[in-house]
Amino acid sequence: MEASTSERPAAAEGGVAPMVRFDRVTKRYGALTVLDDLQLDIAAGEKVAIIGPSGSGKTTVLRMLMTLERIDGGVIWVDGEPMTHMPGPGAAGSGSLVPASQRHLRQVRGKVGMVFQHFNLFPHMSALKNCMEAPVTVLGLSRKEARERGAELLSMVGLGDKLDHFPGQLSGGQQQRVAIARALAMRPKVMLFDEVTSALDPELVGEVLTVIRKLGAEHDLTMIMVTHQMGFAKEFADRVCFFYQGRIAETGAPAELFGNPENERTRQFLSAVLEAG
Amino acid sequence: MLWDWGYTWEILPVLAGAAIVTIEATLVGFVIAALLGLAFAILRMSPSAWVRLPVGGLVEFIRSTPLLIQIFFLFFVFPKFGVTLSAFTAGFLALGLHYSTYCSEVYRAGLENIPKGQWEASIALNLSPWVTFRDIIIPQAIPPVVPALGNYLVALFKETPLLSAIAVLELMQTAKILGSENFRYTEPMTLVGIFFLLLSLISAAGIRQVERWLKNRRG
Incomplete structure (x- = not known):
């Protein structure tokens, strides 16, 4: 990971800076680019569902935000602070950032919590x-x-x-x-849910989703979930991102994205998923 | 007369005293082996090659050279560098050091068996590396390797006669002295064998108790 320049996320028209910003984030495994120049802002309190075929990089988004994966380019910001990077020595305010030390990671990481597919x-x-x-x-x-x-x-x-x-x-x-x-x-201020119902028997999925629903209703949490439960994503999320080959192919409110997908890939994916079950 | 009971009863208390020395060397040596072995195993997992490679080299070096040479080295060569050790100290240090390298391999197997998800959950909860090892990894890694560690305890115990080479008055050395003083080796050597057999059986039973206790403790 190299030094980068990245602007501190500014307040948008709404007057609130994003809770999470992926600023041109790239992740590669060897020659394979898993995430390509990802640009994504998530507002405080927003509930975002990430959907897409396997291998589209959707779980990698969460793992990078939890610092379980190093990134190869770009900067991730959490709550107005650079997470993957920190201000370079003597460069305060210049926007020059160097890769984060372990110490810096431990300071910023506390704002993020994660729930895993296999509970752990x-x-x-x-x-x-x-x-x-x-x-x-x-x-x-x-x-x-x-x-x-x-x-x-x-x-x-x-x-x-x-x-x-x-x-x-x-x-x-x-x-x-x-x-x-x-x-x-x-x-945490941000909660990540990585396919949290995928390893469960069907009759146990409901009780976990009920808890997540309750969290959404009662807490002021920013929630990002990778899910295969399209029904839940539709009902729960404020916004849905469809990932395809390491990029966001389409993003929008659930009603639009599920009801009237614009992208051909989204249409194909949704019809395949709906057919399956 | 092949076996002299009178002589047997006469030397038994002397050998029993020497058995205490053997047990002491075994226990102190094994505590060193168990602790140092764990430290070696953890250091060999360090993300820094500057730590990982030298420690790995040292472990391989100690493991691949004979214990007897290490005993001689600590006892006869260290004084040349100004470190003079008593025979007993040199003995248990050499035993502990030598067996720490075997223990470190055992721990390594235990550590490598911890699922990746445990490490990731520890990162996600922001646990420090120290707390991760102390509270999450080690308590899960050690119980499964207790039987293997126990085998090394018995193996270390059976190597204590090597300390007779630097004249530690443990069982073997004492038996040799008794034999040469009285020109009778049958009784002392047989008794030494019996002592080792009994103590090995007792420690094997003890290890099984520890295993059972570890298993029950999990609830």
């Missing part, structure tokens, strides 16, 4: 301990405060009676709800 709970810890680990060791909460916060979040996701259960004793849907509570315990 810590199997040797109870549901409650899963939710307490990071608040205690990263945020410096006392064990008592962390326990209260964790218990509250676990009851919010409907698992108030499962605090001492280990992940192995929970169903997939329950595990995923613990994972949501665990991410929320860090009080």
Whole structure:
């Protein structure tokens, strides 16, 4: 990753700077360009669904924002701060940015939380301990405060009676709800959902989507989700982005994109998905 | 007379005293091996090649040279550099150092078996590398490798007779002295064998207990 110039996201006409900005972000694996010059602004509190065929780079968008992948070009901004980069030495205000240090990453990363397809709970810890680990060791909460916060979040996701259960004793849907509570315990501003229902049995999908719906209604969170649940995307998202071959092929309000897709690829994808199920 | 019971009872307390020295060298040596081995395994995962490669080289070097030479080196050569160690200290240090390299391979297997998702969840929760190892990775990596570590405990124990080469008064050395003083080797050597057999069986049972305890602790 090289030094870059990128403008601090300015307030748009609405008067609010975007919560997340991908500024000309490129990601390559060897010769394969997974994301090509991605330009995407996401407003605070906005709920964005990312859809597209597999290999279109949609999961990579979330993984880059969570700093799980390094980027090869461009800058990602979160809440007005460069995340993948930091201001270069002695260059304050000049717009010159150098790749972020581990220390800088740890400072900015706290604003983002992520829920994974395969839950990734810590199997040797109870549901409650899963939710307490990071608040205690990263945020410096006392064990008592962390326990209260964790218990509250676990009851919010409907698992108030499962605090001492280990992940192995929970169903997939329950595990995923613990994972949501665990991410929320860090009080992120941006929540990422990476195909969070794909690994679940069909009858368990509903309970996880209900929790996400509730989060959207009750919290002022910016939410970005990669999903194959077109019905949920349509109903829940403020905006849908259709990715194709590492680019945003089409973006718009769900009603437009699902009801009257402009792009030929979007049409093909949607009809294939709808046919399948 | 092939076996003299009177002589047997006479030397038994002496050998039992020497067995204590053997056990001490084993335990201290193994604690060093277990801790240093974990440190080696973690350092070999460092993102920096400046750390990873030298540590890897050192581990391979120690593992590929005979323990006996390492014992001699610590005891006879270190004093030339101003580091004089007692025979016992040189002995347990050499045992610990040598077996730490085997333990590090065992830990490495345990660490490599941790799914990538555990590391990614740790990053997503912003855990520091130190907390990630201490709370997430190590507690999951160690229980499955306890049996393999236990094998090395028994192996290390059975190599303690090498310390007789620098005259540590452990079981073997004591038996040799008894044998040469009385011109009878049958009883002391047989007793040494029995001591080793008993202690190996006891430690194998102990390791099984630890395994069971680790398994139950998970709930």
